[in-house]
Amino acid sequence: MGDVHTEQAGAEQLARRYRSLVEHMPDAICVHKAGTIVYVNPAMVRLLGARMATDLLGLSITTFVARESVAPMLDRIAQLTAEGAASPPTEMDLVRVDGRTVPVRTVSVLTAWQDDLAYQVVVHDLTAQRAAEASARRAEAHFTTVVSQLEEGVLVVDRAGRIESINPAGRRILGLDETAPLVGRRIDELPATMVDRNGQPLPTTRHPMAHTLATGEAVTQFVFGVDRDDGTQVWLTCNCRLLNPESPESSGVSSFADITAFRESKRQLEYQATHDALTGLANRSLILSQLATALDADDAGTVTTVLFLDLDGFKAINDALGHAIGDLVLQIVAQRLQRALRAEDLVGRLGGDEFLVLLSGHPHPADLPALIDRLRATIGEPIIARGHRLEVSASIGVTELQPQEHRTPEAVLHDADLAMYRDKPADHRDLGLGQQRRSNNTHAS
Template structure:
């Protein structure tokens, strides 16, 4: 049995050696063995890497023939340190020279190992060409991305998981009011900026869209908020926020935002123009009826207790006798007087011509209502001086009350108040409101 075991050892060793040679021959990485500075073996992958047609193009030549000159001395120093069989050098990047004279970037590991009956250096060579191409492509993409982002009118800020700003494009610094790189590395809570909600109230940091994205991973789009800058300017922004890499749990967030200050102002102006009378600045017919509809639609305490329909007596004579310019002045002054005579919660609007509608808020007692109407009529009838004319106008006021469960439409309420106004109008309302000519040319 002992003799058989001894006979089996060379066969086992030969099988192991054959497996090793197969592994080396078919390895995707290049493998080269050099002894006393001369190449004694190169696997097929290394021959392809060096562009060698035959093994003889490499084997038998000094290993330094295939190493770029700047890399020779560091390579020799590394292998000099390998003094014990089985020790290996650290992975090192270097440049090899191909047979056609071109260079190739590789990563190498050298191992002092037994080669036949003596020691030699076996080197594993990993081709970095694909990696370099990928890195170059990534650098080009990053450069392209950076160039594009830097040219955007939209602000773009990247914030890490700890809430610190990693990058900010020029537009972001311009919108925030910063000219330097002061933003980079700053925690968003430490910025000297006051963020406001849509109602211009200070906004807690938990509401910041980027904080929500970092906490939940959700995208936030078209989030409108205000920003009080260090220079005192207030800007309004529309922001989007998302994770830079949604599949990475440690991904930073990217926030982009547009300055909509001018757009917001324009929209508010358009909304104002659509709901207010251009001559007097009062609410127009549409807005007043909309407020009245909202009051009728509530099932709780009525926000509007009474509706007053106000008509100026004999106003047509002013336009016919003195012209529409003076008539317009009279309407503007009457509108101002009505506003001053009402409470802050009351609504007054011009619904057409010389007709005004007042929505009285809350519960108004009968005695208080009579006092209010008397005051409004007295205020309206005070003389108006316009372009040398002393003008006095009286107002007829009709009243209709709202009650819980009122099922009238706004138009019905308006009609009832209109009828009440005509019943209250004096029979001599057609008399001219002109009294005399004065030398004064101002309006009051």
């Protein structure tokens, strides 16, 4: 008898512990027998919005199951024929006392209950999870909408270099067909060729995305060009980073903007700042800068000779025929000078009718007079300007740079100017100015 009492006491103690555990569980527990609720824990009372457990006991379990979920629930529990059998976790909707629905996940177990079998149902409230999922979907939809409306291209690439997504702006900037399937393709398979700042092909391994995926480091303001499939070229600036810097398996995201117009505008501004607007030649600033660079270079042979050219009688043309004709004459002379010189020589307009030429390399002394004669002949060819037949000539001063040259660009220019003045015909000289000119290391041609 003692053993029997001991076993009963142990079973009662175990039952009390189980009941205490169920009573304090955060998940709702419901037991229904023959379709009638015979037990609910406090969490189930709260889930269904009842005042107390007695409000639910004795009611049909289907009272609190959404209509469309009743039949599938009955089918599931009908398949539980052995004690301890459990249904697979299933999501469904319950109906609260106030009529509102609650999304839940349930598992039903056929278990012993007061010397009989009943269905114990464990119910997990999915309200918070569904809210979080809905919030995530809204955020994703918002993000997708924003990204799709950006003027900036956005490209996501996985660890193997395969495209995961690209927004419409990215397709447009890269010149890709709006309907062409791109997801899953490698970025080096796109019908667009990347080039570096010098226009040379840019290997995929040197693309900033490759660096980001290999090292995890972000890359910003990387400039490169793209030769598109339609034959046009665009210039881009891009930033690359990992989508999730905390994950070593993270994909990379690249945002890029088309700076072609900006780059061209900047190039034009730089050109305008260094070139004469009328003739297109280097202006005074650029040609003196190039001369200064040559004087400072270790290789003194970069520029060896400086020519100063001044048109004779140009003022008379301006005075007699007007500045429009004079400008046309200057443009034609500029074109003739460029044709008569080598590509490595630099010709610029100092202002007015004055031009400066920087000769590169080491010309033979005997070749210089021939070059001067060729320039004179080229400039002296008749010019037809708006019905007027004009002839101009040029006075040319020459100064040669020495291997150990210590003059400043301004001093070289001054010496070449004096040499030009001595070359000018007497009837075109300004005697007052000529009395002030002095020179060393210069000669007239």
